[in-house]
Amino acid sequence: MSSSSPRQLSLGVQLKDDATFENFYAVDGQLNRQVVMALQQQLQPFGEQFIYLSGIQGAGLSHLLQAACHFAGEQGRSAQYLPLEELVSADPAALLDGLEILDLVCLDGLHWVVGRPDWERALFVFFNTMRDTGRRVVMAAAQGPRELKVSLPDLQSRLNWGLVFQVQPLDDESKRKALQMRAKARGIELTDEVAQYILHRAPRSSHDLFKTLHRLDDASLAEQRRLTIPFVKQTLGF
Incomplete structure (x- = not known):
């Protein structure tokens, strides 16, 4: 993690050391390899600003989001991983405020917070701010953006802004x-x-x-x- 991202420690969120792209099994030519490549290219000037990942439990979504943060740190870029299941009781406006100073923000488990008006309003503001400042966002949920039970229509549209991938479980x-x-x-x-x-x-x-x-x-x-x-x-x- 880059030293320019002090929030990682202040939130008590720790990245797993072995959550890296090298440790994620993805074969050339398969969809999961495309996912890894998109995440690795995201911080490049031509990279996608928003990437949405969905998949069943055990497909490796949390691994990929943490790997993206590790990868950003290796490039000297600032990143923040937010496991929303653990943060659902936090004040979302306060939690998401100011994150646009970071190069990358990874939101893990959107399905834990959608349907809650306070979270949906805060996420709507967050996505707009990240877009306007040219920052990168990776988000993950159990369902795709169209299947997620979102109450705020404007937030629903923002979940479809970028690339959408369904991460495939391993056979x-x-x-x-x-x-x-x-x-x-x-x-x-x-x-x-x-x-x-x-x-x-x-x-x-x-x-x-x-x-x-x-x-x-x-x-x-x-x-x-x-x-x-x-x-x-x-x-x-x-």
Whole structure:
């Protein structure tokens, strides 16, 4: 995070260190790769000012928004990640006021706040201000902008201003490869056989799979053992 964005700390919002574009499994030619490319290009002069992402839980929306903030920081740009589920009880006008000084603002979980008049009015002002100052916004929600239950028509129109993507969840083969990619980044050797064993027995969402990998990594470091099926079985109680 760029030092020119003090709000990140004042809000108590922390970015996950491993929430990077490099850690997001996206294959060339697939839609999710287009999403990553659009986010990486967003801060360029030709980049899209507004990007809207939707997807089911576990598709990686929060990961992508945090990755965009990390990426901005690496470029020396200021950015703010706002997890709206955690901030829903905040005063929205005060929370969003002044964010136009930042190069990028990422709003995660719009579905948590739409339908509330105070939030909708504050978001309407926020989007107008960000547009007028040429700043960038990434927003994410469980539904697309047309399916979101927005009460304020003017806000509904602003959600459709830029690029809209539906982030695709990983199929089983992609989950295996993503798990192995994360393992490699941690310096862990995860064979196809062991990865398949984990996939068949651990919770299926990508988020839960990566939490399982983190747990296995900690255990293997503590016991100085490789990830084998017997070790995974012992550690996870399968």
